[in-house]
Amino acid sequence: MKFINCKKRINRWLALRKAVTKGFTMIELLIVIAVLGVLAVAVLATINPIEQINRGRDTGSRGDTEQLLSAIDRYNANKGLWPWQDGAQDDPVLAWGQVTSSYPASPNCSTIGLLSTTTQQGCTGTDEVKQSFANRVVSASTNALFLAYSGNTGDSVYICFNPQSAAFQKQADDRCPPIGTPPTDFPTEACGSCPDSLGRNPSHNCICLP
Numbered sequence: 001m002k003f004i005n006c007k008k009r010i011n012r013w014l015a016l017r018k019a020v021t022k023g024f025t026m027i028e029l030l031i032v033i034a035v036l037g038v039l040a041v042a043v044l045a046t047i048n049p050i051e052q053i054n055r056g057r058d059t060g061s062r063g064d065t066e067q068l069l070s071a072i073d074r075y076n077a078n079k080g081l082w083p084w085q086d087g088a089q090d091d092p093v094l095a096w097g098q099v100t101s102s103y104p105a106s107p108n109c110s111t112i113g114l115l116s117t118t119t120q121q122g123c124t125g126t127d128e129v130k131q132s133f134a135n136r137v138v139s140a141s142t143n144a145l146f147l148a149y150s151g152n153t154g155d156s157v158y159i160c161f162n163p164q165s166a167a168f169q170k171q172a173d174d175r176c177p178p179i180g181t182p183p184t185d186f187p188t189e190a191c192g193s194c195p196d197s198l199g200r201n202p203s204h205n206c207i208c209l210p
Helices: 002-021 026-047 049-079 111-115 131-137 166-175
Strands: 094-098 108-109 145-149 157-163 207-209
Touching: 026 145, 049 111, 049 157, 049 166, 049 207, 094 207, 108 111, 111 131, 131 166
Parallel strands: none
Antiparallel strands: 094 145, 145 157, 157 207
């Protein structure tokens, strides 16, 4: 009887040891790793993380553009002038240039300077945008914003930027020839080779608002 009980205990111990020590073989591990690798490649191909990052940057640039356009409209409504005019006698036409550019009528001022809280020599900001926003827009790490206004009654002020993502580049292409027909007051510089903050001219078009 004791022998039988002892044998049962030994068998249980062996079964338990076998269950504990049982694991994957090298071939099974290699198969699992290979399957995970295939799944990872498939996910990356579908998501395209670089495109997602660029799209996020473009979305941020669009948000900055909308905020800046709103500030320019408020400035015009309050003063009856555009930020690049010193007075009603100044030409309202604004040639294509960055928001950081100074203007002949106000040599010490720029659009972003007049709209922020910055006080420069002969140029006092109007607090239409926060200084933190102005600092970010002019930062070297931020995609440059370009302004243009043809100056005729009913024309729009355009703010443009260089799209980084394929999705935004397609939107820009849909607005420019030969695919799209832009408004008559649309800046010609926006179609063809859109400049970026480094002065390069990539082969795609600009995203412009409105």
